[in-house]
Amino acid sequence: MLMLIALLVYAVIGTAIAILAKRRVISDEDYFVAGRNVSGIVAALTYAATTYSAFMMVGLVGLTYISGVGALGFELYYLVGTLLLLSYYAPKIWKLGKENGFVTPGDLIASRYGKTTAKILALLVSIALIPYTSIQFVSISFLLGNSMSFEAGVVLSAVIIALWALLGGLRSVAWTDAVFGIFMLSMAVAAVFCAFSMNPTPGDFSKLGELLYVPNSFWTPVTFISYTLPWFFFALTNPQVVQRVFIPRDERSLRKMVILFGFFGLVYTILVTLLGLQLRLLTESGAFPKITNRDLVTPTFLSLIPEWLGVLIALSIFAAAITTANSIVLTLSSMFTRDLLRKRSVLAGRIFVVAITAAVAVFAIQKPNYIVDLAVMSSTILLCQLPLILGIFHFKKGGSLAAILTLIAGFFTAIALYYTKATLGIPISVWVLLVSFAVFFIAAILEKRFKP
Amino acid sequence: MKALEGLIVVLAMSVPFIAIKSADLTTYIYWSIVSAIYLAYIAMSRW
Numbered sequence: 001m002l003m004l005i006a007l008l009v010y011a012v013i014g015t016a017i018a019i020l021a022k023r024r025v026i027s028d029e030d031y032f033v034a035g036r037n038v039s040g041i042v043a044a045l046t047y048a049a050t051t052y053s054a055f056m057m058v059g060l061v062g063l064t065y066i067s068g069v070g071a072l073g074f075e076l077y078y079l080v081g082t083l084l085l086l087s088y089y090a091p092k093i094w095k096l097g098k099e100n101g102f103v104t105p106g107d108l109i110a111s112r113y114g115k116t117t118a119k120i121l122a123l124l125v126s127i128a129l130i131p132y133t134s135i136q137f138v139s140i141s142f143l144l145g146n147s148m149s150f151e152a153g154v155v156l157s158a159v160i161i162a163l164w165a166l167l168g169g170l171r172s173v174a175w176t177d178a179v180f181g182i183f184m185l186s187m188a189v190a191a192v193f194c195a196f197s198m199n200p201t202p203g204d205f206s207k208l209g210e211l212l213y214v215p216n217s218f219w220t221p222v223t224f225i226s227y228t229l230p231w232f233f234f235a236l237t238n239p240q241v242v243q244r245v246f247i248p249r250d251e252r253s254l255r256k257m258v259i260l261f262g263f264f265g266l267v268y269t270i271l272v273t274l275l276g277l278q279l280r281l282l283t284e285s286g287a288f289p290k291i292t293n294r295d296l297v298t299p300t301f302l303s304l305i306p307e308w309l310g311v312l313i314a315l316s317i318f319a320a321a322i323t324t325a326n327s328i329v330l331t332l333s334s335m336f337t338r339d340l341l342r343k344r345s346v347l348a349g350r351i352f353v354v355a356i357t358a359a360v361a362v363f364a365i366q367k368p369n370y371i372v373d374l375a376v377m378s379s380t381i382l383l384c385q386l387p388l389i390l391g392i393f394h395f396k397k398g399g400s401l402a403a404i405l406t407l408i409a410g411f412f413t414a415i416a417l418y419y420t421k422a423t424l425g426i427p428i429s430v431w432v433l434l435v436s437f438a439v440f441f442i443a444a445i446l447e448k449r450f451k452p
Numbered sequence: 453m454k455a456l457e458g459l460i461v462v463l464a465m466s467v468p469f470i471a472i473k474s475a476d477l478t479t480y481i482y483w484s485i486v487s488a489i490y491l492a493y494i495a496m497s498r499w
Binding site for chain 2: 069072073076077079083087091206208209210212213214215221224255258259262263266270273277
């Protein structure tokens, strides 16, 4: 009952923020990138809330509980990779976006590789991101299990996601992201304090043995690379975050966005992994049940703490899921509208918001597999764009044909290896990168040689 | 220059796989400090 009241309050507050943020939306540039007039702080918080989803408090807590500190290394590799890439590429992408009126990552790709490439990219990205987005719905369902049915949780999430995105587009999404991003961080602090207070010897980590170093029985070098590599390039290959580079109002705001996001990410990652380690320590001390399904670690923890705190933390995870999902839905909507249909229509964007949300909900109801695995698979598929994006800034060779062949080859490599497992012991992400770069360069040479 | 910076960061983050093998929070603290130093460097350096 308490959870339902909290959800209602959350929905009302979020909707009020979305209505406040809503201004007159005249163009698709207003709707999809908030008129490129977002402050550094709001841009940083929406970047963080878009990136850090329910995966953190459900998936990463469970992964740390099962595998130890390697989970921190995996997540911090992502963070330093993002800082490295953003400090170099974000100013260039932002400038290109402002000068050429780019709204989607597809606009950036189309400027070099043509409109057909942008259309294919929109399709591939949607195939990769619909499972990733459905993860958010599944995480919510784990948490709301005691309050409502799985299907009801999915429908509730879908309604909130579509409503906030429909109201004012990216400005609504960014404002709700900003407010709930702060809430997510605060509740992570509360969760860590609570876990520490449950343990009579909270600092005695030596009981965790091999969980405190790498490599261990889980984090072999191959496993670590296969988890880490797709996420290292996340800032360039995931369209929902690339699109956020277009939104700061000036270069100063862009810089502030990157630095504040880095600070948020570092603190949040440390808190979340500390929670996972502390819960494992509680298990070793006999004060917390031994959990084998890593996605159930956080829900079990929430069921053992005072109800009001459990509800607030669950709500912060719900908020994390919603802030990530509505950002992805809005980005996919922009790519369908501008890149696939070549329209500049706010109405079409809104129709796609509803359609994509419905598609994600349908996928989620199938109850897909492990949360972390799905997240990594989505990012692995998206790696096939990397040669194209780097090509814009570093390679003179490579046109439309090279780009299209690269996307198709990389995508099918990821899918084929994911299902056949015929990887020869090499991480799928490495295969995808090798195949994508090889196809790009070979096709670029042939393209130039046989150009009429 | 940026490639060298990237290489240094990746190598620094890989140290626990080679050089740290203690059953305490050394690896945890090491990774947190390296990331914090890199964030401070990004915040202070010119882009």
